[in-house]
Amino acid sequence: MAFDSVLGHERLKDSLLRTIDRRRLPPALLFCGPDGVGKRTLALAVARGLLCARGAGEPCEACSSCVRIQRGVHPDVRLIAPERDSIKVERARDLVHEICAVPYEGRAHVFIIDDAHCLTEEAANALLKGLEEPPATSNVILVTASPQSLLPTIRSRCQVVRFSALSPSIVARRLQETAGISEQEARMRAQLGDGSLGAALALESEGRGRLRERLLDLLERVEKMTMIERLESAQQMADADVDLALTVLRSLLRDIETLRCGASVLLNLDVVDRLRALARGDLGRRALSLAETIGEMRRALRGNANRLMVMDLLLGALHRDVELHDSAPA
Ligand SMILES: [Zn+2]
Known part of the structure; x- marks a missing residue:
């Protein structure tokens, strides 16, 4: 299941699932925490949870919505990432336009802004409009390892969701299971990765x-x-x-x-x-x-x-x- 595939963060995943289930997910979320701990993956799981054809909650992973989100081709899920280390004002303006519109086909519209600290100041100011009073169908998730670099006005409009580093034992187990690495090497890499699965994997x-x-x-x-x-x-x-x-x-x-x-x-x-x-x-x-x-x-x-x-x-x-x-x- 999508939420289970994200390593660790059990309490955080439970509470997100509950709010999706009750259709009480805040319109703007800020996922912050170290790189490589699953923030963006969980944001995509949230998108699936909101749009799954079987109803809001734990996504089924099999319906057309879930599959298309997984492949990055669902029209109601937009993943925005920096180009050459920045997200410029033009893109933010286009985004606000979309945030204020109704979804194309699903019951929700999800916008994930990865590395949100790369928004230029002008872009962040433009984005504020989209965060002020978005339609009930729009959900914006900002993802960053550096929340303090965001404009305070952006931060204050978001519900902050803090991710902590993963425990080295969890990272080591995952490395062993998925990358076929010996127990000893998995443990070493997990230690060096400082609680980031991404960093531990990047070692190869x-x-x-x-x-x-x-x-x-x-x-x-x-x-x-x-x-x-x-x-x-x-x-x-x-x-x-x-x-x-x-x-x-x-x-x-x-x-x-x-x-x-x-x-x-x-x-x-x-x-x-x-x-x-x-x-x-x-x-x-x-x-x-x-x-x-x-x-x-x-x-x-x-x-x-x-x-x-x-x-x-x-x-x-x-x-x-x-x-x-x-x-x-x-
Ligand atoms: Zn589904």
Whole structure:
């Protein structure tokens, strides 16, 4: 069932299902919480719950509505995502137009705005009109890992639904079940993913291979890098997928620490020789505390800390310019 397929968040799923069942779902919802914990998936489950041909409530997954929502082709369910990191005013205006109209065929009209923090200020102001008094058939769900970046006027018009990070044991079980990963590796990945299934899964993607190569190269050079080179690297990291970069970097540091302690269960077994060389150097002695610092940085970034500033601090910590206890912004 759609709601069951979303990992964890049991109480939250129950209460959403109950409000759909009673047709009391608030017209504007704000789903916020860490990336990769199921916010968008649950928003789509809500859409199915509202539009299922068998009636509002737990969706059947088999009717034409459920199937088309699953495939992303239902005319009454719109999923809006940023284009080049922003959702511009033109799109917001079109959206308001649709929000104020009646559904095409179903009894509800669902608008899911993913990464809603990417709305430009102009777009957010335009969207306000759609959130003021939407028709009873329209439901808007804003999804974001960074709710504090939304205009307060947008936030105040939404009922806030907070998602917490998933417990590592839940993530590990899912990895074992769906990705066929060994128990030990699943547990390691779940820890590194910090309660995000998305991050734990991303540890194996194709882009991750290239990223890891760049980060490994960075670890090998960082102690000799000049200030300018470090600033350039920090900028490059801030421009990329920071969350993934930090997850991968942490997996490398974790392996370096593991090798230093003489253990052999590694996440990056194919580059063991390079990791072993790093474990013998100064970085080896600092790997554990650096990995912890990275965990703190990821949490700071979820709290909307400045990406470039955090990356500057990270490069400084890797280079040993910055004392570790100063390197994680509050
Ligand atoms: Zn259905």
